[in-house]
Amino acid sequence: MAARQREISVSEFFTKNRHLLGFDSPTKALLTTIKEAVDNSLDACEEAGILPSLEIAIQPVAESRFRVEVRDNGPGIVRAQIPKIFGKLLYGSKFHRLRQSRGQQGIGISAAGMYGQLTTGKPIVIESRTSRRKPAHRYELVIDTLRNQPVIKKDLEVEWDTAHGTRVTIELEGTYKKGRHGVETYLRQTALANPHVEIHFQGPGEEDVLVFRRASVHLPTEALEIQPHPYGVEVGLLLRMLKETQARRLNTFLQTEFSRIGPTLAQRIVDGAELQPKSSPKRITAEGAEKLVASIRQVRIPAPPTNCLSPIGEDRLLASLKEQIEADFYAAVSRSPAVYRGNPFQVEVALAYGGEQPADNLISLYRFANRVPLLYQQGGCALFKSVLSTNWKAYGLQQSRGALPSGPMILMAHVASVWVPFTSESKEAVAGYDEIIREMKLALQELGRKLSQHVKRAQRRRDADRKRAYIEQYIPHIGIALQDILGLSKKQEAEIVDTLTATLARSRKM
Amino acid sequence: MPSKKSSKPAASSVAKRIRAEASSIRTKILQRKTPSMKFPVRSLSNVIYRPKKGHFEIKGRKKERTLTVGTVKTFAQTLRMMAFSKELVETDDIATKREAYYVSKNWDDARFNEQPESDTVIDDVEALFGVNREQLGFIPEEKGGDVAGQLVVIDHDRETGESLRIDCTRFGSGAYSIPISVEQLKFETSAEFILAIETAGMFQRLVKHAYWRSANCILISLGGVPTRACRRFIRRLADDHHLPVYVFVDGDPYGYSNIYRTLKAGSGNAAHLNEFFCVPQARFLGVTPDDIEEYDLPTHPLKDVDVKRAKDALKNDPFIQHHRLWQEALQKQIRMGVRVEQQALAKHGLNFVIDEYLPRKMANKKAFLP
Numbered sequence: 001m002a003a004r005q006r007e008i009s010v011s012e013f014f015t016k017n018r019h020l021l022g023f024d025s026p027t028k029a030l031l032t033t034i035k036e037a038v039d040n041s042l043d044a045c046e047e048a049g050i051l052p053s054l055e056i057a058i059q060p061v062a063e064s065r066f067r068v069e070v071r072d073n074g075p076g077i078v079r080a081q082i083p084k085i086f087g088k089l090l091y092g093s094k095f096h097r098l099r100q101s102r103g104q105q106g107i108g109i110s111a112a113g114m115y116g117q118l119t120t121g122k123p124i125v126i127e128s129r130t131s132r133r134k135p136a137h138r139y140e141l142v143i144d145t146l147r148n149q150p151v152i153k154k155d156l157e158v159e160w161d162t163a164h165g166t167r168v169t170i171e172l173e174g175t176y177k178k179g180r181h182g183v184e185t186y187l188r189q190t191a192l193a194n195p196h197v198e199i200h201f202q203g204p205g206e207e208d209v210l211v212f213r214r215a216s217v218h219l220p221t222e223a224l225e226i227q228p229h230p231y232g233v234e235v236g237l238l239l240r241m242l243k244e245t246q247a248r249r250l251n252t253f254l255q256t257e258f259s260r261i262g263p264t265l266a267q268r269i270v271d272g273a274e275l276q277p278k279s280s281p282k283r284i285t286a287e288g289a290e291k292l293v294a295s296i297r298q299v300r301i302p303a304p305p306t307n308c309l310s311p312i313g314e315d316r317l318l319a320s321l322k323e324q325i326e327a328d329f330y331a332a333v334s335r336s337p338a339v340y341r342g343n344p345f346q347v348e349v350a351l352a353y354g355g356e357q358p359a360d361n362l363i364s365l366y367r368f369a370n371r372v373p374l375l376y377q378q379g380g381c382a383l384f385k386s387v388l389s390t391n392w393k394a395y396g397l398q399q400s401r402g403a404l405p406s407g408p409m410i411l412m413a414h415v416a417s418v419w420v421p422f423t424s425e426s427k428e429a430v431a432g433y434d435e436i437i438r439e440m441k442l443a444l445q446e447l448g449r450k451l452s453q454h455v456k457r458a459q460r461r462r463d464a465d466r467k468r469a470y471i472e473q474y475i476p477h478i479g480i481a482l483q484d485i486l487g488l489s490k491k492q493e494a495e496i497v498d499t500l501t502a503t504l505a506r507s508r509k510m
Numbered sequence: 511m512p513s514k515k516s517s518k519p520a521a522s523s524v525a526k527r528i529r530a531e532a533s534s535i536r537t538k539i540l541q542r543k544t545p546s547m548k549f550p551v552r553s554l555s556n557v558i559y560r561p562k563k564g565h566f567e568i569k570g571r572k573k574e575r576t577l578t579v580g581t582v583k584t585f586a587q588t589l590r591m592m593a594f595s596k597e598l599v600e601t602d603d604i605a606t607k608r609e610a611y612y613v614s615k616n617w618d619d620a621r622f623n624e625q626p627e628s629d630t631v632i633d634d635v636e637a638l639f640g641v642n643r644e645q646l647g648f649i650p651e652e653k654g655g656d657v658a659g660q661l662v663v664i665d666h667d668r669e670t671g672e673s674l675r676i677d678c679t680r681f682g683s684g685a686y687s688i689p690i691s692v693e694q695l696k697f698e699t700s701a702e703f704i705l706a707i708e709t710a711g712m713f714q715r716l717v718k719h720a721y722w723r724s725a726n727c728i729l730i731s732l733g734g735v736p737t738r739a740c741r742r743f744i745r746r747l748a749d750d751h752h753l754p755v756y757v758f759v760d761g762d763p764y765g766y767s768n769i770y771r772t773l774k775a776g777s778g779n780a781a782h783l784n785e786f787f788c789v790p791q792a793r794f795l796g797v798t799p800d801d802i803e804e805y806d807l808p809t810h811p812l813k814d815v816d817v818k819r820a821k822d823a824l825k826n827d828p829f830i831q832h833h834r835l836w837q838e839a840l841q842k843q844i845r846m847g848v849r850v851e852q853q854a855l856a857k858h859g860l861n862f863v864i865d866e867y868l869p870r871k872m873a874n875k876k877a878f879l880p
Contacts, residue, residue, distance in 0.1 A: 467579045474586040477620040478539075478577075481589035485532040485596055500539045504577070 014114055020424075021111045026064060029119075030174030031183055031375070033068050033112040034058075037168050038190060039102040039372065040085070040109050041072035042197065044166070046219060048075035053198045058176060058183070060204040065120060066174050071167035076130035079155075082139065086110045086124065086150045100223040100310055100418050102372050110150075112170055114143055119173035123153055128166040136160030176204050181375050184210060188324070189366050189373035193312060193414060195320035196220065215323035220310045220371075226418060227259045229304040230269075230296045232342025238289045242281040250284065251277040260302045269295050306337035306344045308418050312371065317350035317412065325410055328354030328458070331450040333443045340435035345417035347436070349443045353451060354458070357408035363397070365404060367430070368414040374428055381429035383413040386440035395448035396455030409451075413440065471504050524645050528596045531638070532589070546576035547588065550637045554778035559828035564774070564790020566828065568781035584631070586620050591631050598647025606651040607632055607643075633779060640782045642738075644691060654688030654739035656713065656731040659722030660701035661747070666694065678728070683718060685731065692743045699751050704728045704744060706736075706792070708759035708769055712852045712863070721864050725872070728753075736773050738780070741787045744773070748791050755789050756878065758868075761797035761807075762849035763816050763840065767823035767830060770794055775829045794879035795871050799842040802850050805867065808857050809848035820844050833880050 018024050022032035034056060045052035055071040077085065086109060113124035129136035140154040178184055187201055191212035196219055201210040233241075247253035254266040261269070270277045272295030275288055284292070312320075317332035332350035339345070367374040367383045378384045384404075392398075392405035399405040421431040430436065479497040482488060488496075531547070538545035550556065551573050557566035577585050594613060598605055605613065611628040614621045622628040636643045643649070657663075661678040663686060678686045689695075705727050707713045713731035716722070722729050730744060748755050757773060759765035774792040776784025802809060812820075820840045823830045830836045843849070855863045871877075 471579055471582050473619050474582040477586035477617065478582075478589055481586065481593045482532050482536050484593035485528055485589075486536060488536075496536060496539050499542060500577075503539070503542045503544060504579075504582075 014111070014118065023111070023115050026173060026175035027177045027181065028376075029115055029172060030058070030066060030068070030176060031181065031186055033115065033170055033172060033174070034070065034183055035186060035372075036109045036112045037068070037070035037170075038187075040168075041070060041074055041166070042194065042371075043102050044074040045072060046222075049219060050074060051196055051198075051214065051217065051219060052194075053200075055200045056187070057202040058204050058208075060176075061171060064173055064175060065171065066176065066204065067169060067171045069167060069169045071165060073162060073165045076128045076164040076166055077126065078130055079137070079139075079152075082126065082141065082150060082152065086113055086126075086141065086143070100308060100370055100416055102370055109168065110143070112172075113141075113150075116170040116172035117142060120171045122171040125169040126166065127158060127160070127169075129160040129162070129164050132163040184208070186373055186375060187212065189368070189375075190371075192320050192324055192366065192412060193368045193371040193373065195312070195316045195323070213323060215319040216316045218316070220312070223310040223418075224305075224308050226305055226308040226344075227257060229260060229339070229342030229344075230254075230258050230301055231339075232419070233258075233293060233296065235286065235289050235293055238293060239284075239286060242284050242289065245281050247281055249277060250275060250279045250281055253281040259304050265299060265301060268299050271295075272298055303339050304342060304344045306346070309337055309344055309346050309416050311346045311348055311416050312414060314348075314350075317348060321350055321352045321410070321412075325352040325357075326355040327352035327357065327408075327410075329451070329454040331447055331454075333446045333450075335439050335443045338435055338439050340421070340433045343417055343419045343421075345415055345420070345436060345439075347439045347443050348412075348414040348416070349440070349447045350412045351409055351447060351451060353407070353409045353454065355408065357410070359408045360406065362404040362406045363409040363411050366410065366412045368412065369420040369422070369427075369430060370416055371414070374430070377423070377429040380423055382432040382437050383415065383430055383440060385432060386437050386444060387411065387413065390441055390444045390448065392448065395452035396459070397451075413444075415440070468505070472501060475500050475504070522599075524639060524641060525596050525599045527639050528592050528599075532592065535589070544577045545585075546574050547585070547638060548572045548574050549634050550640075550782060552633060552637055552779050552781065554826050554828065557776075557778050557781045557784075557828060559775060559832045561832055563785070565784045565788035566776045566778065566781050567784065583620070587614070587617075587622065587628075587631050588634060590614070590617055590620055591628070591635055595635060595646040595648070599645075604644075604647050604649050606649050608651050610648060636780065637782055642783055642786075649690050650737060650739075652737055653733065654690060654692070654737050654743065655733055656685035656687060656710075657728065657743075658685045658713075658717045659728040660699055660726055661728045662698040664696040664698065665689075679722070683714075685713075685717065688730075688740050688743045690739050692739055692746060695743070695746070697747050697750055699728065699747070699753070700726070701728045701751075701753065702726050704730060704748060704753050704755045705795075706730045706732055706744060706755060706757045706773065707852075708732050708734065708765060709852055712758070715860070715863065719861065719864055721868070724864075725868070732759075732769060732773065735769050738783070738787045741773055741776075741789060744792075745786070745789045748789060753791075754875075755792040756795040756872075756875075757792050758795045758852065759797070760849070760851045761799065761802060761843075762812075762851075763820040763823065763843065765797075766794075766836070766840065767819060767827055771823075771827065771829050793875070796867070797850050797852060797854075798879060799839055799846060802846065802848065805855065805858070807850045807854045809846075809850050809854070812843070812847050812849055816849060817844060835879055839879060 023029040038054065041054055042052050050073060053073045057069045059067045061067050116122060116124060123140040123142045126139045127136060135157045138156045138158045139152050141150045141152045144151045187199055187210060191197060191199055195215035198214045199212040241257055245253050245257055247256050251266040251270055254261050254269060267277060273291035311334050314332040314334050318330050321330050330352050334348045335346060337344050337346045365384060365387055367381055374381065387404060397405040397407040415430055415436060421433055423429045423431045475497055478500065479493045482496055483493040535545040549572060550568055551571045556569050556571045558569050560567050575581050575585060607629050608625060610632060611622055611625040614628055632643060632648050636646060657678050658681055659678055663676040663678065665674045665676060666672060667674055676686055707729060710731055710733060713729060716729050732740060744755060747753065757770050759769050773789050776788040801807065820843060824837060824840055855867050
């Protein structure tokens, strides 16, 4: 009975939570699979200090069935790591170790593998080499739904042309679509937010080829792990931490499990909660935890450290936009780190204006959380709302009430945080915390001021051009009239027109 | 297009002056300077009233039109209009202002979109050279006015040059039309005065009942603000035969400060010509604000534009500012807040105007407004 129970739990968990995990439609399933594989590859490369190069291919196998391959130049995966990586579905996340990473975005590649397995019956294939001194291996694995474990079905030595790297192949049911929610859009935006990444993409059609070159050879600054800040803690979370801690005393618990708490602050918090500093954390009741939370709110605690954040940076945002978007004007703004509910976060915005971009349409807004593009649920996202409530008319763009501004522009909005607050488990829209919206609006206003300088300069230039065209339209008539009145020759007339044109061009003060 | 033999002595000199202006502009251009033209300002603010001479005289103020982005279109249009004028003068041809507007349609980008634009440019050129637009070859298309009564106009046949005697008593219920050019006309008359009338309706009534015979006068219908030809006709007639001129218009600010004032002292728009196109001997018969009370006339409330016009005249019109009586009349009208039409006299009977109003008025000419 118990075994049966567990078997159902895995597949049922998945089928029932498809929408939460990003597999609710065939289009989204394909996108999510690629997204999870790319997230994994980038996290692995960055952790190992390697500039990522990705090769992604989507091969049509049958009607609405695709083979997805994602190959990286990462450190490779040793056999022992495989269950950890591909069995994530059933492990709890490391909720009290806070670090900015992409991994927040989904439940992991294991969900993609399971989706493939459920829709096609094919195993997930991993080819990997960890070192020049070792051979490359090809693993075929399935998830044993009885024991919730990945099972390596095959392990073969294979040829591999580079020193290290990994290729993941998943076959799945899906639909390949272009446009706002398509794989290509996702890759384009990924390349924008990750200028240090190089991507080669081959879609199902022969012509579906994309290449994104590296716009920066600098890896992002390594984001450090931090402990949670007391201001962000809730009763449920606190109870769990109290239960799992190694600390024997309450005051030690506070000092070791949280950031910014020293002996004095720990004492004050414990006193405020009317508890004993020497009590065992495991013995604290729900009531006690509630008192602790209330006491924490009463104490002034310094803001959390911000070295846990790794923003893209203004220079790299600019480089990235210039690499990808033909435009007349580029600008970027990175704010200093700020804090919401004890969590450090940082917002960045950037834009590319003009060039061949259509001037009559609404601008394109690209949203990112920890460098990962957010393609769905724009309307419910705090980043979108911040853009909407900024007065773009003041910066030279058209804007209708309750709509994005219109103009030839791409706008990027990025929030980096150890814990990005999403509106739901699907992690597609950022929740509207006042602090985040405020920072975002300040960033957008600063960006807008830069934009308006350019727009106004361009406007002046256009005016000058129009004036010149206007003058040149009428000067010939002055020539004709003087020719008529004075009986001039063609040559004399031309002399008048040329001289006058030159004179007016010189006298224009612009 | 009608053509006429022009014997104006000014014709060749106008062509010369156009050449001279164009030549100086060309020189400026070739010296790599921005050319400019100086036009007298054509508005009431640039005229002074000369009570002794009886008309507006232009003050020296000029506006300089330098060739810049803002003026290049008008500048080009003005020059092309000058070229067209020179052609008219040299070929002894004429064009109405409307024809000139249509000719400009050949000028590509320099063409005029609406006739008022080309009229303004023609007026500018006229003022620039200080001549009458007829001397530039341009004629107005509007009619000059109608005449009936004790007058023989002596014109000549255009083909034969033979003298024509036009008896203005012999038009029955019709009238003689004042031609566009009146300089060649001669007059014979035994009339005692000229009565200038604003509306065609009132003119018809007086003609129908041959008021001119009983009062021994010449009736002239102005048809609104009198044209230059009409003003010149009245002026020449009155000068030649020492006739007083009495003016009979609607009792509103437009009748006073536009129709009457323009007839008597000229306009701000063509101030350099007022000397010829004014009738200083004109006196204002009616309808006055006082008449409204005295004759118990039916009225209409003053519109906002009427009040504005009256206040504007009080503030800016040098003629009104010179005559205290006119200021009082306008102020009284603003106070009363009403206006009255000539034909309101019909309230007391259709021929009240002939039997009562005009005789009573004529009996007390001293009371006429200046």
